[in-house]
Amino acid sequence: MPAGLVISAPASGVGKTTLTLALARAWRNRGLNVQCFKSGPDYIDPAFHAAATGRASVNVDSWAMDRGAIAHLVGRGTDADVVLAEGSMGLFDGVAARGVSGTGATADIAEMLGWPVLLVIDPSGQAQTAAAIAAGLRDYRAGVQLAGVVLNRVASPRHEDLVRRALNDAGIAVFGALPRHAEISLPKRHLGLVQAEEQAEIGKLIDEAARFVAEHVDLDAVLGSAASWSPQPAVNGMNVTPPGQRIALARDAAFSFIYPHMLEAWRAAGAEISTFSPLADEAPDASADVCWLPGGYPELHAGKIAANARFRSGLRAFADTRPVHGECGGYMVLGTALTDADGIRHEMTGLLGLETSFAKRRMHLGYRLAALAAPMPGHQVGARLRGHEFHYSTIIAQPDTPLAVVHDATGAVIAETGSRRGHATGTFFHLIAEDR
Structure with missing residues (x-):
């Protein structure tokens, strides 16, 4: 039975994509089949997911898609060992008016699928306040379960210790802490990341990210926090009319x-x-x-x-x-x-x-x-x-x-x-x- 997990953050630019790619490749290197999805309308990240896992990734979107369409799309993870849904923006960020099955927020997908959320927290310029942010995200919506936290861009061992202590006091698991590491930064341009197919060294970049994350994150603990997931049969599919034969x-x-x-x-x-x-x-x-x-x-x-x-x-x-x-x-x-x-x-x-x-x-x-x-x-x-x-x-x-x-x-x-x-x-x- 696959294990499902959502990777999210308090905001954009914190490191969700890098952590998703690194976890996917690290588990794949261990012989696991990993399936990725992208929550929201980002059309660039799925190509990075495919590069990391060797499996096609698709978007799931609660504003534009109904539950049947989402169930149909995530059904491709049935034969995987691990299923990762990468969020967009912050965990609860969506639009003001509800769409087909939600507001487009990552939290909609987490609640709909029953998958816990792994938070990426960047504590730059703060210490104990990072725990307050994580606790607020944990408690904001009853139907969304927090698995724990990975800290990113930690400044020093002392900085990490301060943040870890505060998170432990708040009852939030810390699965690892990543010091700053420029070598695994993904290049960007005005619409987001430079596309995977434009980066000749993308495989090496993902390998380095996987090595780095495996060194600093407890992969077994992260995997153990994921929810056993039994996909529900989709009543209908995408109901999409092709533009021609x-x-x-x-x-x-x-x-x-x-x-x-x-x-x-x-x-x-x-x-x-x-x-x-x-x-x-x-x-x-x-x-x-x-x-x-x-x-x-x-x-x-x-x-x-x-x-x-x-x-x-x-x-x-x-x-x-x-x-x-x-x-x-x-x-x-x-x-x-x-x-x-x-x-x-x-x-x-x-x-x-x-x-x-x-x-x-x-x-x-x-x-x-x-x-x-x-x-x-x-x-x-x-x-x-x-x-x-x-x-x-x-x-x-x-x-x-x-x-x-x-x-x-x-x-x-x-x-x-x-x-x-x-x-x-x-x-x-x-x-x-x-x-x-």
Whole structure:
């Protein structure tokens, strides 16, 4: 029977991902099968999980998914020895208004699955106060059980002793303490961690993290704190409609932000997916019946995309007769132009009138509920789609027919409506699930 554990923290940037990867690899090195999940809408971490475990990881999201969909997704851990769900932000951080089965908080997943929470605490600049924070998190919500704590970035043995004593007095188990160790820091950029596939040394980095954590953390005690878990049969699956039977999917360093569970759901529904690289100046497969451009980092490659004539002409020819859809960065590339962070304007494919700029960055972040005012691949007018938006681009022009009426998690209407022109459609949000 698998052992389930949630890894969370009081806030972002404390070391959840590094500890998750290190524990997963350390247990895998001991011969255990480890399955990871990501709570919340982060689309980068699952690739790191897969690198650490050798098993595909997916997102589970209480705001966008119902309990049946979450049960379906976590069911892949049935044959594992250990199942780890990495949280996002702080343990109880979600949105103000409840979504499908919760607010998107990691605590929702912990309570829903009955898995205890391993807290990563960074006591930098404090000592006994770290115990007060851990105790507050332990007691905040009755249905969430705390397994214990791993301390990260401890300054000295004396510092560790002060924090340990306070946590012991509060009745909170301390499984280990990690001194500062720059060699296992994961590189970051403006949308989070640099993607796993862009890091040639990711395997060595995870190995070093596993060695370091095994040296400072009681792996047996952590494993013993996990809950024996008997997965409940899922009544239904994701109920996701693929955008077509044969899907040409842009896939490279500029186009990689798509949720793994969406691709799995498309394949499970019978769709075939062929990939192509716009950065390698490749055009979509001419035999496909729909083309999908995910988000990613087109702003880092805008000059190359603008110069790749075969990709641009091939995509335009495809869109003459068949649907093309772009999400976030893919949407920007379907537009007329993209201005990069240096203020240089690059022509994009021109299938839509959208023009965006990174010269004056402004963060757009949050869950989105879209009611389609026009059809898009796989979905008809009136369909309600749940997704998440995270980008720093500014809209210079969005002149085409709005694709949807889009609300944020509070119900407020937002300006990022998406667009439709001819066979081309685009949204700033990344699709997570359909409302049933």
